Amino acid sequence: MDPAAADDAALLRASARGDAAAFGELYDRLAPMVLVRLRRRCSDDDVVVDVLQEAFSSAWRAAGTWDGRGDVAAWVWTIAARRLVDAFRRRAVREKTAAVAHHGHVELEHLHATSGARAWVPSAEEDVVDGLLTGPLAAAVEGLSPELRAVLQATVLDGLSTREAAVLLGVPEGTVKTRAMRARAQVRAALA
Amino acid sequence: MSAPQPQPQSQPSASPQPWHASPALLVAYTLGRLSAADAWSAEAHLVSCPSCRAELGRIVDDVDDTRDVLALARTRVLSQPPPAPAAQRLGQRAASAGLRRAIVRVGARSGAPWHLRWVVRPASLGAVALAVAAATAFAGISHVVVGATNSPTSGTAWLLWLLAPAVPVAGVALSGLGAGDELELELATPSAGWRLVLWRALAVVVTAVPLALLAGWVTASLTGPAPPGLVPPGTSGVSGAWLPVLWLLPALALTATALALGTWLVLWQAAAVVGVVWLLVVGVPSLVLRTPSSSAVGSALDSSATPFASAWVVHLISGWAQPVWLLVLAAAVVVVVVRRDAFGTVKPSLTARWTTGGGEA
Structure with a gap:
């Protein structure tokens, strides 16, 4: 072969x-x-x-x-x-640090998406970056809070179970469940 | 690579794929400069598009740091090739290639070949031996007790029944869960410990059945035909040999039922439910009917209560019960096969969930 x-x-x-x-x-x-x-x-x-x-x-x-x-x-x-x-x-000892780093990353993205603070992205590059998602779906995803978006990423995009997402994000399982429900409801409402 | 112009509304999962991410988009993704929605779309597309993955590979290859990281991990991964699986070698001799592929396809999602493979390892044969020995011993005891008195009043008979289905599971636990690389892999999936034990118990019982048949045949030739009432009517000539197998039947059916329930419940809870129901089915009639005070109707029932109580457990392997066990087993196997996705090895992709309106939690 x-x-x-x-x-x-x-x-x-x-x-x-x-x-x-x-x-x-x-x-x-x-x-x-x-x-x-x-x-x-x-x-x-x-x-x-x-x-x-x-x-x-x-x-x-x-x-x-x-x-x-x-x-x-x-x-x-x-x-x-x-x-x-x-x-x-x-790395249970460092779990909290890692989760914060994860959140921090998402938060930064959220900040830059919502507040217009995009100075760190070269504008020339910005011009050639073509959006993939447009319209209501993109708006719905961008409109989610960083916490909800992190949960949606872990459970939907990465296909992790509630328990796995809880470990990854450093929050209790129950919190993952409620956040996932809220995130789905928000996206659904935004698309309706 | 010539990437067509992006069309934002196209479905990334459609095949053939008319849409490809532009190099600029992939560069921005690599640098972490895409917004969340765009990054998600890029990831969902990359996972299903070989040509965009190749493009991403070329982009990443231009970054010294990333190239070094990839090369380092590559060297480490390729320096530790996995051992060739034993069952594969066995299978190549035993079955034709087509049949083997079909079996692998059916069983792959559940990991079944894995567990059968585990059984044929020398270290695991202890569990099989224990199941066969227990089944033969149980059969011998019931043979002697029932055959000698023809009114099975042994106080230990129902206790044996309580233990019988647990023997293969115990054998698996005793033979060392920690053995093998499979454990490490398996533990990356939900409910891994319980799934491992139950699947292996099932594999042990399946392997034990022919051996138990052999043991039963030897026993039967030594002790003569099985007593009536223990064997299906009209088959008394051959079924003495089947006696140990009959003791394995409940173990097979109950382990499979626990796995089937495990597609709805957390697996340890499913196993607990099956255990409790089994306890009630075997224990309660025996205990209640055995206690003299419970025959409140009067002493007239006393004489009939004890034979019924003991006969109850005998009924569980007698002629009419065997089709019931087989039905339970068949139903459990069907449930496991139909609902195997619920074991959580592979989840639907993002695009599949979006198109079905969000999926469920």
Whole structure:
């Protein structure tokens, strides 16, 4: 098999049989996405690098259990997201710090989205950045408070369970549930 | 790469994908300069679009720091290849490739092949041996008690019944949960500990059935045919050998039921519910009917109460009960297969949730 020509699913199946070249190719295709996505969720780059490595090691070991449905990329990201939650859980002492960093990141984004304080983004770059979401949905997402948005990101975008999201965000499970409900209700109301 | 002009209203998940993120958008995403809504869209698109992932890879490759991080992790990951799974080697010999693929597809979501694989490891065979030994011993005891007196009044009979379904689960727990890389992986999923024990218990029982049949055949050839009442009518010639298997049947059915309930409840609660119901089914009739004071109707019932109480547990493996156990087992398996997604291994994508109006909590 030529790794460069095969699709992700074929590479994963070959990896399950212990083909290192196939998994190396799969890593090269998926690791950049996983790395950037992890960095958006964790400000500590040491943790990010550890999680990246653990996620791909786990994916290789579990390659035989992939059910063949959906995208390989989505499957690998699910593993990475769970590994990130594990990392937060392991570092229970630093959990609060990490959660604050996560919140802080989201808050900064929220601040810059709502207050017009975009000075740190070069205006030339701003011009070429084309929005993906427009209209009411974007407005609805942007209109959420940082807390609600963080919960929606963890549960909907990353597919984490309530318990996992609670670990990641450093809030009780009940809080995650109520925030998720409020966030969905707000988005729904904004789209109605 | 030539990226077509973005069309903001297009669905990122549609296939074939007419839309691709522009390099400028991906650069902004990499630098963390997109607003939340745009970043979410970019992530939802990247996960389903190989060409945009390739573009992102080229962008990331231009940043020295990121390139080094990726190369470092790559070296570490590839330097530790996983051990080739044992069941795969077994399967290649035992089954045709097509059949093996079909089995893998059906079982992959639940992780079932994993647990069967776990059973064939030498360290795990203790659990199987325990299940077979217990089933044979139980069968032998019931054989002797029921056969000798023909009125099963043994005080321990119902106690055996209470324990029987728990034996495989106990065997799994005893044989060392900590063994194997699978645990580490499995623990990354919800309810992992309980799921692991119950799935492995199920795998142990499945493996134990043929062995128990063999043990029963040996026992039957030594002790003669099973007493009437314990075996299905009309099959007394062969079913002496089936006696130990009959003791495994409740274990199989109850473990599967706990897993099926576990698609609605938290798994340890599901196991507790099944345990309590089992306790009531076996224990209460035996205890209540055994106690003389409970026969409030009068002493006339006393003589009939005790045989009924003891007979009750015998009924649980007697001829008419076996189809019921098989029905329970079949229903539980159907529920587990149909609702396997509820075990939470894979969640719907963002786009799927948006298009269905938000999904549920």
